[in-house]
Amino acid sequence: xxxxxPTVTFADVREAATRLDGIAHRTPVLTxxxxxxxxxxxxxxxxxxxxxxxAFKFRGAYNAAAQLPPDQLAKGIAAYSSGNHAQAVALAAxxxxxxxxxxxxxxxxxxxxxxTAGYGAEVVTYDRYTQDRTALGHALAxxxxxxxxxxxxxxxxxxxxxxxxxxxxxxxxxxxxxxxPVGGGxxxxxxxxAATALHPGIRVIGVEPEAGDDTKRSLEAGTRVTVPVxxxxxxxxxxxxxxxxxxxxxxxxxxxxxxVSDAEIVTAMRxxxxxxxxxxxxxxxxxxxxxxxxxxGDPPRRIGVIASGGNIDVDRFTALTGRPDRG
Numbered sequence: 244x245x246x247x248x249p250t251v252t253f254a255d256v257r258e259a260a261t262r263l264d265g266i267a268h269r270t271p272v273l274t275x276x277x278x279x280x281x282x283x284x285x286x287x288x289x290x291x292x293x294x295x296x297x298a299f300k301f302r303g304a305y306n307a308a309a310q311l312p313p314d315q316l317a318k319g320i321a322a323y324s325s326g327n328h329a330q331a332v333a334l335a336a337x338x339x340x341x342x343x344x345x346x347x348x349x350x351x352x353x354x355x356x357x358x359t360a361g362y363g364a365e366v367v368t369y370d371r372y373t374q375d376r377t378a379l380g381h382a383l384a385x386x387x388x389x390x391x392x393x394x395x396x397x398x399x400x401x402x403x404x405x406x407x408x409x410x411x412x413x414x415x416x417x418x419x420x421x422x423x424p425v426g427g428g429x430x431x432x433x434x435x436x437a438a439t440a441l442h443p444g445i446r447v448i449g450v451e452p453e454a455g456d457d458t459k460r461s462l463e464a465g466t467r468v469t470v471p472v473x474x475x476x477x478x479x480x481x482x483x484x485x486x487x488x489x490x491x492x493x494x495x496x497x498x499x500x501x502x503v504s505d506a507e508i509v510t511a512m513r514x515x516x517x518x519x520x521x522x523x524x525x526x527x528x529x530x531x532x533x534x535x536x537x538x539x540g541d542p543p544r545r546i547g548v549i550a551s552g553g554n555i556d557v558d559r560f561t562a563l564t565g566r567p568d569r570g
Contacts, residue, residue, distance in 0.1 A: 250398050250488055253440035256405035256433060259306045263406055266338065267302050270294050270407070272414050277518050282534050284542040287418070289411040292523055292553025296330040296358070298479075299407050299430055299551050300394070304331035306403030307392045308339055316341050321389035323347070323380035325371070325478050326355030327552055328394035333362035344389060346380050352478060354556035371481070372472055395429030396486035405433025409441075411547050417442045419543030422530035424551050425449035425458045425500065426480040428489030434549060435496035448539055449493070449500045450529040452477040452508065458485045458493065459500035476505045476563060479526030479552065501538040508532045513564045515550070524555040525563070 273288040291299040308320055316339060322332040323346040336343035343364040347356055348371035360366050369379055377393075384391035392400065407430070408421060421438050423431040428449075435447040451458055455473030461484075469484045485493070503511075508525045511532035515523045523531070530548045533539055 251401045251405070251433065251436050251492060253436055255398065255402035256409055256437045259302070259399070259402040260406045260409055262306055262309055263302060263403065266305055267406070268294050269410055272411060273519055273521070275519055278514075282542050282546075285545045286534065286548060287411065287415045287546070288519070288531070288548045288550050289407055290521060291407055291549060291551050292521055292527055294552075296327065296334050297552055297554040298327040298331070298527070299404055299549070300327040300331035301334060302406050303395075303397075303400035303403035303429060303433070304328060304392060305335040305338065307397055307399035308332065308335040310399055311390050315390045319343060319387070319389045321346070321380060321384035321387065321391045322394065323376045324394050325481065326351050326359070327479055327554055329359040329364070329366075330355060330362060330554070332392055333359050333364035337363050344383065344387060346376060346383055348376070352554070352556065352559065355554055358554070395427030396488045398488065401429050401433040401436070401489065401492070403433065404430045405437040407549055408434035408547070409437040411549070412438060412441050415545070415547060418445055418545045418547045420446040420448055420539070421547040421549070422448050422450055422533060422539065423549045424480060424526055424529045425451050426482050426526065427486045428458060428493050429486065430549065430551060431497060432489040432492040436492065439496050446498045446543065447496055448533075449497050450533045450538075451500055451502055452480050452529065453502045453504050455480050455482060456500070456502055457483055458490075459502065461485050461490060462494060462497065462500060465494075475525075477508060477525040477529060479524065480529065501533040503529050503532040503536060503538055507536040509563050511535055512560070516564065521550070522553045522555065522560065523550055524552050527552040
């Protein structure tokens, strides 16, 4: 069966970039001769750990919230998230003069829960292993009369996330490949929309943790596949099913999915800290992990990497990176 018509266009990403201009940070693109030598390619890292709230998620959250009708915006926003989208919606609501109620898993990193509350949002918790966050989120929004902004399955969110790749390519020029972490698929769907419009020959490669390979399985099966809720250090990618809107886009635009182990993610986090002098959370380090572990085959000459975020508290970071790799 043919994939559904795309619901996000390059024009949507361009419009999101205009909307975000002066609101979101234009994050730096980092290079490293050491990294280039190790992988045998020229690598350009879009450091979204320097984005507002510490992750790319602010792009999509603000782009979606800013397009709500004024009367709806005044009533407030609801969202469900393991952490980064929660913070992003909370900050977007504050920037736009409204309130937010966020549904977060009980085991979400403490730093992310505290940051979300710190932006002024009300936090409601649930058990990610026994409860359906999508159903709970919709019920919460309906009960309170709030506008629901999901973490990835929304055209405006996807378009906003695509501005990260747009900025990267505006700075680097043509790239042979783009590596993007995959959770629900919003970042890679938006990034692929921008990247393939600018450079049709680019290869878009998603990266998932081995324990959460729902997108890889789904692309291979030609339909959305559900896996058990992943238990991985990459909490931002601990999802069980690709999005309804994101999957057809990724089915059309994504060339391959690479898988990385938790131990390989830790190695990448340590490398980023020691050699690049940046802190990445596990989900933000998966594309770098794929490169360092040789998970993308023979690397093309020029590679873009979206390092999606750096929201990890010091105790967890040191606990993960301060011990020998396992795997």
